[in-house]
Amino acid sequence: MSGHAGGGGRRRRGDHEEEHVNHERWLVSYSDMITVLMALFIVLFAISQVDQEKYIALRESLAAGFQDNTGTDSILDGTAGTLDGQSVVPQTSSQQGTAGMVDADMGLGQQGTTPSPSATSSDAPASGVDPEVLAAARAESAHLDEIRDAIQRHLDSAGLGDTVRFRVDERGLVLGLVADDVFFAAASADLTATARRVLDVAGPTLKGLGEDIAVEGHANVLPVSGRYATNWELSADRATRVLRHLVEEDGLAGDRIMAVGFGDERPLVKGSGAQALAANRRVDLVILSDAPETVRALLPALSKE
Structure with missing residues (x-):
C-alpha cells in the first residue's frame, strides 16, 4: 500500500x-x-x-x-x-468667384465696416501680381468708375454735382456725403432737404446695382447733449436715417443694405479745427465690391492711375 x-x-x-x-x-x-x-x-x-x-x-x-x-x-x-x-x-477662377461670394456675404458684417489700413495707399500695383488677378482688378475698377460716373452725371443734371465726394478703398466705391450743413446740422441726425434730394438722385442707380451697400455714420469730436448721450448714438442715427430713406423712399432692398455708427473714431480730417468739424460730420455710402479679396486689395492703387 x-x-x-x-x-x-x-x-x-x-x-x-x-x-x-x-x-x-x-x-x-x-x-x-x-x-x-x-x-x-x-x-x-x-x-x-x-x-x-x-x-x-x-x-x-x-x-x-x-x-x-x-x-x-x-x-x-x-x-x-x-x-x-x-x-x-490650384485655385481656379471659379474658386476665386466662390471666394468673392463669401466676401459679399460677409460684407454687411465685416467688409462693410473694416477697411484695410492700406486702403489709402498710393502705391501702384506690384509688378509681381498675378496677371489674372491684376486683369480682374482693372475690370472691377472700371466697373466702379462706371457707377461713379453714372451717379455724378445724375447729380450734375440736378445741380448737386459738388455735394458728394467719391473715393475708392479696398471695400469698393465710397460716396461721402460731406458738405458742412448741407446734409446734417450740428448735433442733429435730421436729413436736410438737400440730403433728401441727393439720395433721391442717387437712389435709382444704387437700386439697380447687384452689390450690397453699407451706410456709415460719423460725427466730429464736439460733445453732444440732449437727445444723444454720445457721438456714437448720433452717428448711428444719421446712418439709420439715410438707410431708411433709401429703403422706404427710394425702393432699395432692405437685405442689401446695413447701417453702422462710428462716432468720432474715424475722422476724415484730423484735429478740431473748423475744416475737421465740418468734414467729419458726415455719412458714407459704401458700394461693397463683390470681387475676391486679392482683387479688391489692388483697387485703391488702380483708382489713382
Whole structure:
C-alpha cells in the first residue's frame, strides 16, 4: 500500500511539464506597430518639405526609367504631375468667384465696416501680381468708375454735382456725403432737404446695382447733449436715417443694405479745427465690391492711375 502510494507520487514517465504562457506577447506587436507609425510620420514629414528642384529631378529620373527600349514616350509623360512643387489643387477662377461670394456675404458684417489700413495707399500695383488677378482688378475698377460716373452725371443734371465726394478703398466705391450743413446740422441726425434730394438722385442707380451697400455714420469730436448721450448714438442715427430713406423712399432692398455708427473714431480730417468739424460730420455710402479679396486689395492703387 505504502509502496503504491509512493509510486503514485512520482511523475509518470512520458509526462511533459506544463508550457509557460507568455502574457506579454502583445508587446511585440505593439512595438512593431509603433515603429511603423513612427516611420510613416517621418516619411510624411520628409515629403512635406517640398524641394522643387529635387522633385523635378526625381520626376525626370522616373520618366526615363519607365521609358521602354523602343524609345516611345514614357507613361509619365504628358503631365508634370504633383511633383512640380506646386499646389495639387490650384485655385481656379471659379474658386476665386466662390471666394468673392463669401466676401459679399460677409460684407454687411465685416467688409462693410473694416477697411484695410492700406486702403489709402498710393502705391501702384506690384509688378509681381498675378496677371489674372491684376486683369480682374482693372475690370472691377472700371466697373466702379462706371457707377461713379453714372451717379455724378445724375447729380450734375440736378445741380448737386459738388455735394458728394467719391473715393475708392479696398471695400469698393465710397460716396461721402460731406458738405458742412448741407446734409446734417450740428448735433442733429435730421436729413436736410438737400440730403433728401441727393439720395433721391442717387437712389435709382444704387437700386439697380447687384452689390450690397453699407451706410456709415460719423460725427466730429464736439460733445453732444440732449437727445444723444454720445457721438456714437448720433452717428448711428444719421446712418439709420439715410438707410431708411433709401429703403422706404427710394425702393432699395432692405437685405442689401446695413447701417453702422462710428462716432468720432474715424475722422476724415484730423484735429478740431473748423475744416475737421465740418468734414467729419458726415455719412458714407459704401458700394461693397463683390470681387475676391486679392482683387479688391489692388483697387485703391488702380483708382489713382
